[in-house]
Amino acid sequence: MPAGATGPAAPRRPALSPSRAADFKTCPLLYRFRAIDRLPERRSAAAVRGTLVHAVLERLYDLPAAQRTPEAARALVAPAWEELAADPEVAALVTAEGAEGAGEPLESWLASAGRLVETYFTLEDPSRIEPHGREELVEVTLPDGLLLRGYVDRLDVAPNGALRVVDYKTGSVPREAFEAKALFQMKFYALVLWRTRGVVASQLKLIYLGDGDTLTYAPEEGELVRFERTLAAIWAAIERAVATGDFRPNRTRLCSWCDHQALCPSFGGTPPPFPAEAAAAAGWASLPVVERD
Numbered sequence: 405m406p407a408g409a410t411g412p413a414a415p416r417r418p419a420l421s422p423s424r425a426a427d428f429k430t431c432p433l434l435y436r437f438r439a440i441d442r443l444p445e446r447r448s449a450a451a452v453r454g455t456l457v458h459a460v461l462e463r464l465y466d467l468p469a470a471q472r473t474p475e476a477a478r479a480l481v482a483p484a485w486e487e488l489a490a491d492p493e494v495a496a497l498v499t500a501e502g503a504e505g506a507g508e509p510l511e512s513w514l515a516s517a518g519r520l521v522e523t524y525f526t527l528e529d530p531s532r533i534e535p536h537g538r539e540e541l542v543e544v545t546l547p548d549g550l551l552l553r554g555y556v557d558r559l560d561v562a563p564n565g566a567l568r569v570v571d572y573k574t575g576s577v578p579r580e581a582f583e584a585k586a587l588f589q590m591k592f593y594a595l596v597l598w599r600t601r602g603v604v605a606s607q608l609k610l611i612y613l614g615d616g617d618t619l620t621y622a623p624e625e626g627e628l629v630r631f632e633r634t635l636a637a638i639w640a641a642i643e644r645a646v647a648t649g650d651f652r653p654n655r656t657r658l659c660s661w662c663d664h665q666a667l668c669p670s671f672g673g674t675p676p677p678f679p680a681e682a683a684a685a686a687g688w689a690s691l692p693v694v695e696r697d
Contacts, residue, residue, distance in 0.1 A: 417687040419543070419551040422592040425638050426585075430658060433675065435642065436651035437664050440683050441676065445663045449498050449513065452488065454574040457520050457613065458557065459484040461572055462538045464530055465558075472530040477521045481514055520574055520613040527611055527618055536561040544599040546632065550639050552596050554589075559597075567605040569593050576614040586610060587621050592635070595628045604628065646688050649678035 418439075428435040437443045460480045464472055489495040498513055524530075537559040545551050558570040569590055578586045590608035598604050610619040645651045655670040665671040 417551060419553040420635060420639055420642075421552075421554050422589040423554075425592065425635060426588060428638055428642055430656065431654040431662075432641075432645055432651040433653040433668060434662065434664070436645070436675075436678075437667070440646070440686060440688075441679055442682065443664060443667075447494070447497055450574075452494055452498055453513070453517050453520075456481070456484055456488055456517050457574050458539075458572055459488070460517075460521050461524060461557075465533075465535050465538060469531045469534070474522050474525050477524070478518050481518050481521065485514060485517075523613045523616045524572075524611065526616050527613075533560065535559065542593060542596045542600065544596045546599065546636070548636060550636060552592065552599075552635065554593060554596065556593050562606075565603060567597060567601070567603055568607045568609060569597070569605050570609045570611060573610055573612045574614055575612060577610075577612040577617040577619055583619065586619060590621065591623060591628070591631050594623045595631055595635070598625070598628050646683055649680075651675075 424435060424439050427438055438445075460477060463480050463484065464477050467476060489498075499510060535558045537556065540556045540559055541553070542556055542559075543551065543553040556569055557572050560568040560570065562568070571590060587608065587610075590610065594605045594608055604623060604625050606622060608621045608623060612618065653668050653670045659665065659668075659670065662668070665673065667673045667675050669675070
């Protein structure tokens with residue numbers, strides 16, 4: 405092919421992300437509604453605030469090291485919000501809900517975001533950190549053909565090549581019983597980085613701005629091998645569900661926060677017919693998708 409020429413676009417194929425893998429583990433029907441039907445879900449002021457805080461912390465590292473101060477970070481909140489508020493739905497949502505859905509004025513809601521940003525400085529000194537990547541797309545195709553894809557909040561690389569994966573959370577550190585669930589996402593990133601760079605991350609770090617705490621973990625190669633098998637098993641189950649259109653609900657305490665109860669058999673609802681066309685558009689065309697009666 406001549407230099408500069410481009411061939412036909414590669415066919416789209418489905419990928420597994422940490423959030424969608426967690427969805428399927430929690431409830432296969434939830435995975436279907438989000439990944440295949442792509443049903444709309446309510447946005448919350450708390451979720452928008454998380455997006456705002458992430459944007460501020462990403463932009464903080466655009467500044468020279470000596471200028472990465474709490475004052476400079478607070479000054480980034482307003483312009484970052486202006487960009488988010490360009491979406492009328494986002495602006496209306498925050499104005500209506502306010503902080504924690506209590507109808508608090510916008511100024512107070514922005515101040516709550518500013519406090520989370522300030523908390524970050526009690527946990528790390530950004531003037532001493534030069535990230536290798538921020539909001540970085542990481543992806544890999546495993547030997548069995550499974551495509552893994554996700555976005556890392558921050559990736560640090562030490563002079564000796566050691567990797568640290570950092571994720572910002574605007575909530576509080578989970579209780580010990582829920583640590584494994586919190587680390588699932590980070591192990592996913594560690595696996596992708598190991599497969600693409602040949603280096604096992606020396607540290608996975610979750611920064612919880614809600615209570616000013618951190619959760620760190622040092623994975624081992626054997627553990628990532630086992631985790632890869634876990635993801636392969638999840639993907640095989642997803643493929644079987646797509647091939648039959650059979651995504652069964654799993655009722656848990658998390659159902660209280662689900663937007664799809666009206667369509668869930670566990671709550672007396674009826675899911676819409678399996679969207680074969682949407683599945684094909686998402687890259688499942690090669691699978692024998694069968695619609696249920």
